[in-house]
Amino acid sequence: MKVTLQNDLYKHSFKLLLLTILSLSSCSEKDYLHPDPTTYIPQEQTFDTPERVLALVNGLYRGMKDQQFYGGRYYIYAEVRGDEYINRTANLFTAFDSWNHTLNAGSNEVQNLWTAAYRTINLCNVFLQGLNDNANKVDPKIASQYAAEAKFVRAVAYFALVTLYARPYIENNGTSPGLPLRLQGETTSENNSLARSTVAEVYSQILKDLDEAEENLPLTYDTPLLNTTRAHRNTAIAFKTRVYLTMGNYSMVVQEAQKIVSSNAPYRAETGVANTLQTDATVPFLGNNYTTTESIFSMPMTDLDSSTGQSSITYNLNTAPAGNSEYNLNPDGIIGDMEWRENDQRRQFITTGTTKYLKKYNKPSPFLDYIPVIRYAEVLLNYAEAAAHTGDLNKARNLLSFVRNRADASYQFTANAVADETSLVNTILHERRIEFLGEGLRSNDLLRTLRTIPAKGSAPAVAPADEAYIFPLPNSELLTNKDL
Missing domain, CATH: 1.25.40.390 (Serine Threonine Protein Phosphatase 5, Tetratricopeptide repeat)
Structure with a gap:
């Protein structure tokens, strides 16, 4: 055995x-x-x-x-x-x-x-x-x-x-x-x-692989599909911002993010694939536009090669006709936050009715929604959190507001929510709950x-x-x- x-x-x-x-x-x-x-x-x-x-x-x-x-x-x-x-x-x-x-x-x-x-x-x-x-x-x-x-x-x-x-x-x-x-x-x-x-040795190997990948991956492929479903240079850099953030190495998050985030808004990658946010927060999901420059790396799904039944995220988290209502959204969770206003585009990912479900993945069986591994929005919020931790509070505020205002153009964070490092980090973590639900x-x-x-x-x-x-x-x- x-x-x-x-x-x-x-x-x-x-x-x-x-x-x-x-x-x-x-x-x-x-x-x-x-x-x-x-x-x-x-x-x-x-x-x-x-x-x-x-x-x-x-x-x-x-x-x-x-x-x-x-x-x-x-x-x-x-x-x-x-x-x-x-x-x-x-x-x-x-x-x-x-x-x-x-x-x-x-x-x-x-x-x-x-x-x-x-x-x-x-x-x-x-x-x-x-x-x-x-x-x-x-x-x-x-x-x-x-x-x-x-x-x-x-x-x-x-x-x-x-x-x-x-x-x-x-x-x-x-x-x-x-x-x-x-x-x-x-x-x-x-x-x-x-x-x-x-744990440190595992992270060291992860970063070694990503550094070597960055060095030898292509800057871009010939099509948006390949730029979304195969790793290119910016993919490795983007994922390093996640790894370093998880380690609490905030200065390295900033260093990596600066490679693919322009100095000023509208933030975008200026080399390689021109990764940036879409103007509409729903486009990478509900618009069937899975290969925009916001989607840095995703898992493609087709009718011949998709996750089936109980292994599908749609089956578990959405309700009929797309899903099986295994989980509804917690009314005491992020969807109950009054600061996440009803006019925010990301509210369109939530079903109507008394019991709420997530419909970010909305295609029924055979469940053909692409699954994002990492989006440009995460790079921006990773950068924002690291900037707050390293004392660049204005950069953190600007990046945070850029992500929020993409979905809710008139929203302004209260002064207390972004006053200092602690409040800024907590507000960014809160924003992540909305953006990456x-x-x-x-x-x-x-x-x-x-x-x-x-x-x-x-x-x-x-x-x-x-x-x-x-x-x-x-x-x-x-x-x-x-x-x-």
């Missing part, structure tokens, strides 16, 4: 790479989104043509888009752990244990997300090893770009894991136990056992600031010292990894 669990993961990772070649053999947008199967390709020939190598790269993103990971459930767990939703069904298959803080090492959430994340990491590791072993078959410049994409995906996967399964970095500068840091491709169970690196950031915002997860409905509050503050390690890992 000990060998079988991990061996299945490793075999599945390698088979997934090979299967991806069969289904993604073209670099066109049509084939990227609607792949057609081809014939069997032997393992030793997987790097023989540019089309096959590109198919492997696309397979890394497909691994990340697993419905147990960034394709659905990662967002669901990160959302419902916070205080914005009320569970209606007590259904263990739709994240009730995450909402209720009753997870254990055998819970489906704990085991399936861990497995999907490490499978994605192993896909990246196997691919990087394959690039190295087949250096004579791939153009060096293309190989550098593809390696950068693999490192970006690996970094994003490790970030999801370390922020759920390990103690917050800010608690003790990352000296707590982190994760097994797997950096080589595995196709057997030989290296099952690996001790946990510290349904985007999986609330749980991490609570943990990275060592705040208690508030009670909601019948679910109790969870203090930072409580065992339920983070996910437990899964039984599947405890049984196969002797060094834990």
Whole structure:
């Protein structure tokens, strides 16, 4: 049993790479989104043509888009752990244990997300090893770009894991136990056992991958679709602002943000993809415009490749006809805030009626809404929060107001709300609850600031010292990894 669990993961990772070649053999947008199967390709020939190598790269993103990971459930767990939703069904298959803080090492959430994340990491590791072993078959410049994409995906996967399964970095500068840091491709169970690196060591690897990705990713692709669904230079920079903010390294957030945020409004990236906010806050979601320059990186969904049923964020958080009413919005949560005015465009993401649901994701089965991994609005609010912490209060106020006034043009924050560092940071955190409702950031915002997860409905509050503050390690890992 000990060998079988991990061996299945490793075999599945390698088979997934090979299967991806069969289904993604073209670099066109049509084939990227609607792949057609081809014939069997032997393992030793997987790097023989540019089309096959590109198919492997696309397979890394497909691994990340697993419905147990960034394709659905990662967002669901990160959302419902916070205080914005009320569970209606007590259904263990739709994240009730995450909402209720009753997870254990055998819970489906704990085991399936861990497995999907490490499978994605192993896909990246196997691919990087394959690039190295087949250096004579791939153009060096293309190989550098593809390696950068693999490192970006690996970094994003490790970030999801370390922020759920390990103690917050800010608690003790990352000296707590982190994760097994797997950096080589595995196709057997030989290296099952690996001790946990510290939280700081995991973050160091995440930043190393992102720095190297930034150096070798393209400035832009040929189409808006690829600029949204594959990593480019600004994608790596944007994600670094999230990582450094989570670490509490505010000066580095500012340094990274300044690379892709102009000095003055209207804020935009002046190099690479011209990332900026849309003038209408609803456009990236309700307007079917998933590939605007606001959407820095998203998970694309198609009728042939989407998250289904209970793994879909729409199914869980929306009501009929799009969703299944598993969770309604908490009336005592952010939607009850009187300062979030009714004329704010973001109120359009909330259903009408007595019981409110989130309709930011509004397409019914087969659930074809793209899922944003990171938007430009987050970069601006990351920058604002870091600017407040580092003493640039005017910059923080301006960035905060720019995000709010995009959705509510006449709104002015009260003097007390933005008077000093403490009030500004609290107001920015409050704004994040509005801006990123349904985007999986609330749980991490609570943990990275060592705040208690508030009670909601019948679910109790969870203090930072409580065992339920983070996910437990899964039984599947405890049984196969002797060094834990």
